[in-house]
Amino acid sequence: MTRHGFHFSKSLGQNFLCARHVPTAIAQGAGIDENTGVLEVGPGIGTLTRELCQRARRVVAVELDRRLPPVLGETLGEFDNFHLVEGDILKTNIPQLCREELGEGRKVACANLPYYITTPALTALVSSGCFAQITVMVQKEVARRICAKPGTGDYGAFSVYCQFHGKPSILLDVPAGCFIPAPKVDSAVVVLTPYAENPLGPVDENLYFRVVRAAFAQRRKTLLNCLRHGFPQLEREDILACLEEAGIGAQARGETLGLEDFARLTEAVGKRLQKE
Known part of the structure; x- marks a missing residue:
């Protein structure tokens, strides 16, 4: 050198x-x-x-x-x-x-x-x-x-x-x-x-990571509040319904969710967005 x-x-x-x-x-x-x-x-x-x-x-x-x-x-x-x-x-x-x-x-x-x-x-x-x-x-x-x-x-x-x-x-x-x-x-x-094939199965990758980014955007806040901020077009009741459908508690925080949890939540959020 x-x-x-x-x-x-x-x-x-x-x-x-x-x-x-x-x-x-x-x-x-x-x-x-x-x-x-x-x-x-x-x-x-x-x-x-x-x-x-x-x-x-x-x-x-x-x-x-x-x-x-x-x-x-x-x-x-x-x-x-x-x-x-x-x-x-x-x-x-x-x-x-x-x-x-x-x-x-x-x-x-x-x-x-x-x-x-x-x-x-x-x-x-x-x-x-x-x-x-x-x-x-x-x-x-x-x-x-x-x-x-x-x-x-x-x-x-x-x-x-x-x-x-x-x-x-x-x-x-x-x-x-x-x-x-x-x-x-x-x-x-x-x-x-x-992975040769994603073990999560078919998933909307763009929406999945939109959900993930929202979940970690404010680590001190509950997932409910994070998702309300990340998806302003959805009402509080919609977010609660998504969490319930995904089997996730309303007071949960993003850092406690595994990849499968995020996949279920993404599917639930996607259904609500299609209704908007």
């Missing part, structure tokens, strides 16, 4: 892995073999990328920092199965990129996500519907939120979003000292395995 005149950018949230065992553990846990195509986000200087290239059929990495391609050209020059795309993952058409760069066959996403884009980047990867597995390193507190269960302090709308689309688990914890420069918080690697 010194030879290339590289300096870390705080605005890009750059913290590069320097502990050798971590990229190895991530690549092993990402479920990659010689038939797998990998999309990596933010390869940095290629520490994790090398491990991916040694295992995968092909690796395509999206990097925003225009100072890094010369560095990656040196650190990954030996791999003919690697391709770098300069750009912003949040502005990238991920399905198109996967079709053009990874072709047919099994695809996974793997990334050490910059902290400041964790939620939108992970949302983009999940919503693309392209991957058999998504393995990302995030802040440890975010990892806990992704995997949180109903009724816990970490459980929220993003927990529901991730768990609606797949099964999450924490692969390993990564202390701050494993990075250069060391961040102020520890990290964790989360593996999200998308």
